[in-house]
Amino acid sequence: MSLLLTGGMGYIGSHTVVQLLDLGQDVVILDNLSNASEKVLERIEEITGKQPLFVKGDICNRDDLNRVFTEHQIDAVIHFAGLKAVGESNEIPLSYYHNNVSGSVTLFQAMADHNVKQLVFSSSATVYGEHNLSPLIETMPTSATNPYGKTKLMIENILFDLAKSDSEWSIINLRYFNPIGAHASGLIGENPNGIPNNLLPYVAQVAVGRLELLSVFGDDYDTPDGTGVRDYIHVVDLANGHVKALEKLSALSGCYAINLGTGNGTSVLEIVNTFSSVCGHEIPYQVVPRRAGDIATVFANAEKARSLLGWQAEYDLNTMIEDTWRWQSSNPEGY
Ligand code: NAD
Numbered sequence: 001m002s003l004l005l006t007g008g009m010g011y012i013g014s015h016t017v018v019q020l021l022d023l024g025q026d027v028v029i030l031d032n033l034s035n036a037s038e039k040v041l042e043r044i045e046e047i048t049g050k051q052p053l054f055v056k057g058d059i060c061n062r063d064d065l066n067r068v069f070t071e072h073q074i075d076a077v078i079h080f081a082g083l084k085a086v087g088e089s090n091e092i093p094l095s096y097y098h099n100n101v102s103g104s105v106t107l108f109q110a111m112a113d114h115n116v117k118q119l120v121f122s123s124s125a126t127v128y129g130e131h132n133l134s135p136l137i138e139t140m141p142t143s144a145t146n147p148y149g150k151t152k153l154m155i156e157n158i159l160f161d162l163a164k165s166d167s168e169w170s171i172i173n174l175r176y177f178n179p180i181g182a183h184a185s186g187l188i189g190e191n192p193n194g195i196p197n198n199l200l201p202y203v204a205q206v207a208v209g210r211l212e213l214l215s216v217f218g219d220d221y222d223t224p225d226g227t228g229v230r231d232y233i234h235v236v237d238l239a240n241g242h243v244k245a246l247e248k249l250s251a252l253s254g255c256y257a258i259n260l261g262t263g264n265g266t267s268v269l270e271i272v273n274t275f276s277s278v279c280g281h282e283i284p285y286q287v288v289p290r291r292a293g294d295i296a297t298v299f300a301n302a303e304k305a306r307s308l309l310g311w312q313a314e315y316d317l318n319t320m321i322e323d324t325w326r327w328q329s330s331n332p333e334g335y
């Protein structure tokens, strides 16, 4: 099978490329490198012994897309490319709507024109909004509170409409919970630009001495220790979820939303304590007020992925944090 991975140089994309190359699939990456380093290619080759084809280009650019679909025989697309910072999306919403929504529509038009109608899309648990109680299940109503989340919801809805209009499409919207961890080699991992927004890269940078102190956003939530609870999932488990989704696509018609989570919730303080024991020293932190827009508890009902894809998460929290630490401590400044 020959696969196009938009955004395949990024955090989740690069781990998925590794899994696919290890399985002997042909991979073409289209990435504009807006949030990735070209060094990822060397690292992928070091891990797999293989070089994926890389095209530097943009999903918003129809010529770039035409070039890829004309020069390569593509069977299916995994669409990771997008901007992903919630806070930034409030500041520059037009960039988010342009890059994520217009870019996705441009990609889907190019796919239709080249008769490529199998797609896996990177959605997010953020589409469950603020009002559903965990465990979150795919049949719950969706909503979004910030431009980033709205782009994910809009793209999901575009894809549901597209599949309704033409039964040749098979589409899976994978709703990721909180991806963390890194490849066991320590060669690829999460490499945020600037100060990290997400918990794990922040803790990892405190642990390695790049940042001084973690701010814990609130300890007065209605959770066992008062801090926020999330469903952290190993990025390699997530990558394997894409492999399973691809295997399923040719047997499906229509558009399906599927959670990729472990089904377990972990609090901020549990993360901090586990990280301390893995890296062997204390992680200094202070409790500060809640972060606007945060909710207390988010975790998945992971049953649909198990029954429809035959997939379930395999790595435990300790392994996720050991792998995060191996990546961070061997690449303290990132790539
Ligand atoms: P990432 O930023 O590491 O990867 C995204 C990649 O897309 C980057 O390599 C970037 O250079 C590329 N890109 C961005 N805009 C592009 C464009 N217009 N054309 C071509 N390439 C472009 O992010 P990630 O964590 O790997 O996330 C991948 C996808 O999963 C994103 O769509 C994100 O919204 C979604 N997602 C991520 C998380 C998370 O916590 N990491 C959670 C839920 C959903």
Ligand code: UDP
Residues within 6 Å of the ligand: 178, 197, 198, 199, 200, 202, 214, 215, 216, 217, 218, 227, 228, 229, 230, 268, 291, 294, 298
């Ligand atoms: N969090 C925190 N300090 C940080 C970053 C995050 O206490 O510097 C908390 C946040 O309030 C939430 C959890 O960690 O309870 C996960 O946050 P993240 O931004 O990683 O994921 P999301 O909230 O988008 O699920």
